[in-house]
Amino acid sequence: MNKISIMLAATASLFLSSCGQGDVLYADKAVVNLSPVEGNPSAGYMELHGGRVDVALVGVTSDDVLRMEMHETVEENGMASMNKLKSIPVPAGKTVKLEPGGKHLMIWGVGEGSKKRGLLTMTLIYSNDDRIEINAVVKKAGDPAPAAE
Numbered sequence: 001m002n003k004i005s006i007m008l009a010a011t012a013s014l015f016l017s018s019c020g021q022g023d024v025l026y027a028d029k030a031v032v033n034l035s036p037v038e039g040n041p042s043a044g045y046m047e048l049h050g051g052r053v054d055v056a057l058v059g060v061t062s063d064d065v066l067r068m069e070m071h072e073t074v075e076e077n078g079m080a081s082m083n084k085l086k087s088i089p090v091p092a093g094k095t096v097k098l099e100p101g102g103k104h105l106m107i108w109g110v111g112e113g114s115k116k117r118g119l120l121t122m123t124l125i126y127s128n129d130d131r132i133e134i135n136a137v138v139k140k141a142g143d144p145a146p147a148a149e
């Protein structure tokens with residue numbers, strides 16, 4: 001191995017150890033789809049990325065909502081209904097998607113300030129006591145999809 005390839009190999013392993021999947025517990029792609037019907041709850045979606053150890057998301061809070069719950073949409077006999085979840089497991093190194101038709105956040109009373117700002121700041125609380133603050137993009141009903149913007 002010549003000098004350059006040794007350096008490249010060292011750089012590659014550094015990159016893997018510092019940025020490798022599964023090292024850091026975080027969340028991204030958070031959106032809140034405001035309900036088109038005044039008074040109805042809005043829905044929140046995001047991707048939860050697992051860290052080095054298995055944890056669970058045990059709560060989500062925000063200063064600018066009335067109430068927030070973790071839900072899962074389930075289908076029984078062709079009928080969709082929602083169950084309230086106490087926690088959402090986030091296995092080490094895995095990505096868990098909160099998405100339409102699956103696990104999601106149900107959000108009551110998103111504040112006018114967050115609606116105007118277009119961002120809702122929320123805190124994710126994990127079973128290992130980690131707290132992660134994220135900004136979810138607030139979308140009004142009928143807003144174009146991000147790809148079209």
Ligand SMILES: [Cu+2]
Nearest residue numbers: 071082105106
């Ligand atoms: Cu729900």
